[in-house]
Amino acid sequence: MSQPSHRFDARVWGQFITIAQPYFFPRDRRGSSGIFILLLFLVIALMFGCLFALTAAVTFGLNALAPELMGQIAGGLMDLIRSLWSDPFSRSLILATVIVPLGVFVLLRRDLLPRWQAWTLLGLLLMLSLSVSGLNVIISFVGRFFQTALAEKNADTYWRFLGVYAGVFVVGTPIVVIYRYVREYLGLCWRDWLTRHFLDRYFQNRSYYAIENASDIDNPDQRITEDIRSFTQTSLQFLLIILSDIIDLVAFSGILWSISQTLTLTLIGYAVVGTVVTILIGQRLIRLNFNQLRREADFRYGLVHVRDNAESIAFYRGEAQESLQVRQRFIEVLRNFNLLIGWQRNLDFFTTAYNYFVIIVPAAVVAPRYFAGEIDFGAISQASFAFSQVLGSLSIIVNQFANLSGFIAGIERLAEFNDALVTPVSLGESQIELVEQPRFALEKVTIATPNLARQLVQDVTFALDSGESVVIMGPSGVGKSSMLRAIAGLWQSGSGRIIRPPISDVLFLPQRPYMVLGTLRTQLLYPGGDRDTSDDGLLYALAQVNLEHLPDRVGGFDVELAWDDVLSLGEQQRLAIARLLLNKRPYAILDEATSALDLDNEQRVYAHIQRIAHNYISVGHRESLIQYHTYILELKSNQAWEFRPAH
Missing domain, CATH: 1.20.1560.10 (ABC transporter type 1, transmembrane domain)
Structure with missing residues (x-):
C-alpha cells in the first residue's frame, strides 16, 4: 500500500481523480481519467455558451422595451455582444462551445x-x-x-x-x-x-x-x-x-x-x-x-x-x-x-x-x-x-x-x-484450499497465523458424513477457534484442503453472540431468516430455548433496545439458538456457544441442533459436550492432535 506523501504535489491530484471520478464517469475504460477531465472542461464551455446566449437574449429583449435606459446602462455590453457575433471567428468559437460539448456527450x-x-x-x-x-x-x-x-x-x-x-x-x-x-x-x-x-x-x-x-x-x-x-x-x-x-x-x-x-x-x-x-x-x-x-x-x-x-x-x-x-x-x-x-x-x-x-x-x-x-x-x-x-x-x-x-x-x-x-490484504504465500461440498472434511490442513508468525496445527485430517458431528477440545491457545476461522474462510494462511458447505448454509454461533442493532424481530431473523415469519413462529422458536416470555418482558418484537445490556450472556446464547432454528441453516459451527448455559438448557439446545443440522462442529471445554457429538478432535500442545469416536 502506498504511503501518504503529506505534500501538495501531482500524486495528490492523482488520488483526488481516483476518488472523485467514478461518480461522474466510470473508471473501467482506458484513458478514463483524461476523458473525465475533458468532459469537465466541455461542460464549463457548454454552460458559458448557454449563458452567453441567455445574456444576449435578455439584453436585446430589454433594449427593445426600453432602448434609452438600456443604452445608458448596457450600451457597452450590447456593442460587445454585437461585435462578437458579427466577427466570424468569434461566432464560430461561441457556437463551438455549445456544439462540441453536445457532440461529445452524444458519443x-x-x-x-x-x-x-x-x-x-x-x-x-x-x-x-x-x-x-x-x-x-x-x-x-x-x-x-x-x-x-x-x-x-x-x-x-x-x-x-x-x-x-x-x-x-x-x-x-x-x-x-x-x-x-x-x-x-x-x-x-x-x-x-x-x-x-x-x-x-x-x-x-x-x-x-x-x-x-x-x-x-x-x-x-x-x-x-x-x-x-x-x-x-x-x-x-x-x-x-x-x-x-x-x-x-x-x-x-x-x-x-x-x-x-x-x-x-x-x-x-x-x-x-x-x-x-x-x-x-x-x-x-x-x-x-x-x-x-x-x-x-x-x-x-x-x-x-x-x-x-x-x-x-x-x-x-x-x-x-x-x-x-x-x-x-x-x-x-x-x-x-x-x-x-x-x-x-x-x-x-x-x-x-x-x-x-x-x-x-x-x-x-x-x-x-x-x-x-x-x-x-x-x-x-x-x-x-x-x-x-x-x-x-x-x-x-x-x-x-x-x-x-x-x-x-x-x-x-x-x-x-x-x-x-x-488491493486484498496479503495473507501469506501459502494458502489453504477451500472447496464447497455438502459436508465437512479437512485434508492435511496446517494452520498458521495470518502474518505467518506461528504455526498452530499441522496436517489435521478428518471427514464427517451426513448426521455426524465433531467437538474440538484442548487447552487454551492450541488453535481451536483458529480452526473454525479457517473453516469459515476468515484465515487462509497455511496449507491443505478444507471441504465445507457453502457459507450461506452455515450459521456460526460464537461464545458471545452478535447482537445486531434493531428490534427483537431483527435479532431473531438475522442474518437470513424469512422476514414474513409470523409472531407465532417467533414465539415458538423462543419457547424451544426457554425464552417464551422475552417479548412481554421487553415490550414486544418491534421495540429497539441495546440488547447487549438487556440480555444476559446466557439469554444471548439461547437467543442465538432460536436464531438458528428460524434461519433453518442445515449446518452449524458453535464456538463455546453454550458456555453460559446450565446443563439442562445445554441438553435442550443440542437436541434442537441434532434435529435440524446435517453436520455441526463445536468448540468447547466442558466434558458434557462429548455426549452430543459423534467424534472428538483433541488438539494438543506442539501441534499434535487426535481424532477419535466420542463414544
Whole structure:
C-alpha cells in the first residue's frame, strides 16, 4: 500500500481523480481519467455558451422595451455582444462551445446516461457560478457609474444607477441562494453515492475483517463518515472557487489593465511572491492536519469503546485505567492541535499582512492619476474592487492554504482506504484450499497465523458424513477457534484442503453472540431468516430455548433496545439458538456457544441442533459436550492432535 506523501504535489491530484471520478464517469475504460477531465472542461464551455446566449437574449429583449435606459446602462455590453457575433471567428468559437460539448456527450451517452443526474446538477451549478461572476462584473461597472455621478453631483444619473444597482441585487439574490442550495444538494447526492460505493466494497469479500485484522488502516468508520462528507463538500467548494477565480481573473484583469497597467504588473508580482512564501511556510500544515484527523478519530473510538464495554469496566472497577487511556488519547489530540494552530499562526502573520496591502496598493497607485485628471472618481473604487478580485484569483493558495492542507489530508486518508479495498490484504504465500461440498472434511490442513508468525496445527485430517458431528477440545491457545476461522474462510494462511458447505448454509454461533442493532424481530431473523415469519413462529422458536416470555418482558418484537445490556450472556446464547432454528441453516459451527448455559438448557439446545443440522462442529471445554457429538478432535500442545469416536 502506498504511503501518504503529506505534500501538495501531482500524486495528490492523482488520488483526488481516483476518488472523485467514478461518480461522474466510470473508471473501467482506458484513458478514463483524461476523458473525465475533458468532459469537465466541455461542460464549463457548454454552460458559458448557454449563458452567453441567455445574456444576449435578455439584453436585446430589454433594449427593445426600453432602448434609452438600456443604452445608458448596457450600451457597452450590447456593442460587445454585437461585435462578437458579427466577427466570424468569434461566432464560430461561441457556437463551438455549445456544439462540441453536445457532440461529445452524444458519443459518450452510454457511459453518461446512468450518471445524468450528476452531470445535470454539475452543469446547473456551473451555470449559476458563471452567473454570480457575471453579476460581480456588472456590479463593478454600475458602482463606478453612480459613484462618479455622486462625485460630480449629477443627481439624475446618480439615482438612476443607484436604482439599477438595487435591481442587480434583486436579481442576484435568488441566483446566489439557488447557487448555494444546488452546491449543497450536489454534495449530498455525491456523498450518498460515494458512501454506498465505499460501503459495498467494505463489506464485499469480508474486506472489513481483513482491514481490521491485517491492515494499518485506522478508524475506517471515520473515513467512511467524516472524510467522505468533507471530501464531497470541499471538492465542490474548490472547483467553484477555481472556476470563479479564473472568470474573475479574465474579466477584472481587463478592467484593471484599462485603468492602470502599472497596477496590474505590480499585482502579478505581489501574488507570485505571496504564493511562494505561503507554500514554504504552510507545507507542514498538511501533515499536521492528517495527524489531527487520526488523533480525533482515536479519541472518539476510545469513548465508544468505554460505552460498548461499560458493564465489564464496572465489574472490574477499571474506571481509573479507562479514564487514563481516554485522557491520553485526548492529550495526543491537544498536542497535535497545539502544533497545528502554532503553524497556522505563523502562516497567518504573513497572509493577514498580505491581505491588508490590498487596500493600500491600488489606492497608492491610482490616486495620482485621479489628481492629474486622467481618470474619474469612480475609477478609484472600481480599481480597488478589480484589484481585490484579481489578487484573490491569483492568491488562491495564499487565501485557501489552511483549508487546502486539511483537504489534502482527507484525500490521502481516503486514498489509503481506497487502496486497502482495491488491493486484498496479503495473507501469506501459502494458502489453504477451500472447496464447497455438502459436508465437512479437512485434508492435511496446517494452520498458521495470518502474518505467518506461528504455526498452530499441522496436517489435521478428518471427514464427517451426513448426521455426524465433531467437538474440538484442548487447552487454551492450541488453535481451536483458529480452526473454525479457517473453516469459515476468515484465515487462509497455511496449507491443505478444507471441504465445507457453502457459507450461506452455515450459521456460526460464537461464545458471545452478535447482537445486531434493531428490534427483537431483527435479532431473531438475522442474518437470513424469512422476514414474513409470523409472531407465532417467533414465539415458538423462543419457547424451544426457554425464552417464551422475552417479548412481554421487553415490550414486544418491534421495540429497539441495546440488547447487549438487556440480555444476559446466557439469554444471548439461547437467543442465538432460536436464531438458528428460524434461519433453518442445515449446518452449524458453535464456538463455546453454550458456555453460559446450565446443563439442562445445554441438553435442550443440542437436541434442537441434532434435529435440524446435517453436520455441526463445536468448540468447547466442558466434558458434557462429548455426549452430543459423534467424534472428538483433541488438539494438543506442539501441534499434535487426535481424532477419535466420542463414544
